[in-house]
Amino acid sequence: MSEGQALTLILTDERHTQEFGEDLALALKAGDCVALSGDLGAGKSTLARALIRAMADDADLDVPSPTFTLVQLYETRIPIAHFDLYRLGDSSELDELGFDEALSSGICLVEWPEMAGKLLPYDRIILKLEHEGAGRRVKITAPAPALSRICRVLAIREFLTLHGYTGARRRFLTGDASMRAYESVATQDGETLVLMDWPKRPEGPPVLDGKPYPKVAHIAEDARPFVAISQYLRGIGLTAPEVPHVDYDQGILLIENLGQEGVLDGDGQPIEDRYRESVVALAFLHGHELRQDLPIEGGPIHHVPDFDPTAMKMEARLLLDWYLPWKRGAQPSEEERQEYLSIWDGLIGELADAEKNLLLRDFHSPNIIWQPQQSGVRRVGLIDFQDAMIGPTTYDLASIVQDARVDIPKSLADQMMIDYLALRRSLSSPPGAFDEPGFLKAWAIMAVQRNCKLAGLWVRLKERDGKPQYLQHMPRTLRHLSTALAHEALSPLRDWCARAGIEFPES
Structure with a gap:
């Protein structure tokens, strides 16, 4: 051999x-x-x-x-x-x-x-x-690559033994679009936990100012943000998994198992009351005072990064860098590129006065675990928030109303917006302080930004990472993009998309 x-x-x-x-x-x-x-x-x-x-x-x-x-x-x-x-x-x-x-x-x-x-x-x-x-x-x-995989599973076994879980039964649970993978861990006393396998990401090529994409886009590089944000969410009364054991250096976490029940039915269709409750939980989160420095029990302070203009623009660039070349078979012209980026400079400038708070970043169906044994907002279990930032609150609302993984009926999407806006109006202090027109403009901009990112991301996952299954979400992503582009503030980008030949599927 x-x-x-x-x-x-x-x-x-x-x-x-x-x-x-x-x-x-x-x-x-x-x-x-x-x-x-x-x-x-x-x-x-x-x-x-x-x-x-x-x-x-x-x-x-x-x-x-x-x-x-x-x-x-x-x-x-x-x-x-x-x-x-x-x-x-x-x-x-x-x-x-x-x-x-x-x-x-x-x-x-x-x-x-x-x-x-x-x-x-x-x-x-x-x-x-x-x-x-x-x-x-x-x-x-x-x-070496195969032996490294074997050594990794043996290291996880050592981690479990070290923390008193000798003989625990391990099974593959799921993987995601990142390098993380998850196992279910059944202990000898009948408890089931989730193990997050989060190996250190290799340093990627520089994409801006000598920095790789994860650093520019504020992608978490170790488990500390996950632990800090989990503690914060539980502290304000939301449901997030506890983390009883963690090895930050190896990237191994043992976390509470919130179960397998989500917000979709057996046919993969949205369960209306669960989506609406998810929006209530989001409004509850946004009603709390912004906190950017979050303590980690027994560890340092985690400073939640800002969703700054550089990160927003870098994500929006994925449409230029991956989607357009894939769709057209050729790179966009330099003129197209500069015009697109200039439009985004203007749109990001429109967000200067937008309401900001903790932005979970991927608040949609795969990351919501329904908790039927709980009540109120605690029925909405939250996972996969390690990349959270401080940014426009509209981003997470766009993430759930325009779920990237499942078709949401227009009637339900409209009702979720109504529910959220009504809650924010009722909770605003002083009364009338909630700027609804400004919020809706920010919602459209963030929805477009997210969908431009996703359109490029699906292609990058296929072309670079060998994960073609994500392309199934492309038609839905383009429909969402078309919907958000209808806002008057997005007319420059809407016109640019028309000139670039981007076609949108019918709703």
């Missing part, structure tokens, strides 16, 4: 071997070939069975040995092909078993890989198991 790196583990008993198999399932990705070597009884099948059941999240899944069938296929979270080549007549038969096809879209687990000769991929992950007393010794050899 190609030059790789190695590490050795001691698996003290069968339970430990099964646990390692389950953890390994969290480290693998489509295209991985795992070669399991070892004598009869060394634990290859035990490890493979645990890995497959973990990937399926089914502890009772029947996982027979493929000794006679040679290959067994599983439609799990990532498809798995389990090969046992002990009875392979000739290595050339491997192709007849569909190995290449299985590897192209999933994971191949191969017992007795020696029988395949040199036909297995060079960049395979080799696990060599040997008896070690009552347990087993496993030597893992793999290319």
